[in-house]
């Protein structure tokens with residue numbers, strides 16, 4: 740366990756923990772994202788570089804209250820794929836602590852920058868700003884799309900205003 744406070748535990752979400760808590764994780768994800776955007780079992784269990792040491796689980800007693808799924812796409816960047824906090828636990832600092840814990844894990848793995856993508860309609864920009872992210876510049880967005888081999892999807896991200904997805908960036912140095 741990385742950190743324990745009075746009633747919430749934050750620990751690395753490795754593959755075994757995903758398997759053990761899968762039913763609760765999928766239910767929480769559905770509650771947060773609704774049917775169309777909900778992830779399936781394969782998405783939660785997919786192997787990605789660094790995923791099993793960079794992802795985090797928040798639990799209260801034995802109930803899953805939140806998770807953050809992250810991986811690294813090269814030796815510099817940790818990338819947040821998913822973050823969700825149970826409806827009843829939102830607004831209590833759980834999301835902030837999940838981000839902080841991913842950052843701590845990333846730093847201890849020598850990673851120096853943190854990226855994420857956010858669909859514009861989710862309206863969570865203020866959350867990401869409050870935990871130190873800023874919206875990526877046009878230049879960085881292009882660099883990111885090249886690194887992630889997503890240049891053919893650039894129309895979804897550029898121009899920055901009016902795009903359907905935004906990239907956020909935070910330096911960890």
Ligand SMILES: CC(C)(COP(=O)(O)OP(=O)(O)OC[C@H]1O[C@@H](n2cnc3c(N)ncnc32)[C@H](O)[C@@H]1OP(=O)(O)O)[C@@H](O)C(=O)NCCC(=O)NCCS
Nearest residue numbers: 771822823824829830831832833834835857863865866869
């Ligand atoms: C977004 C989410 C992870 C935030 O988790 P949380 O535990 O509720 O957030 P916290 O309590 O740690 O809040 C941290 C800060 O962000 C702010 N914040 C949290 N959610 C916010 C939102 N939806 N919009 C604006 N600000 C928000 C809080 O006011 C707080 O600000 P403060 O530090 O100035 O007080 C959570 O609301 C959630 O799971 N939402 C549904 C899933 C989702 O949209 N995920 C993001 C996909 S891109």
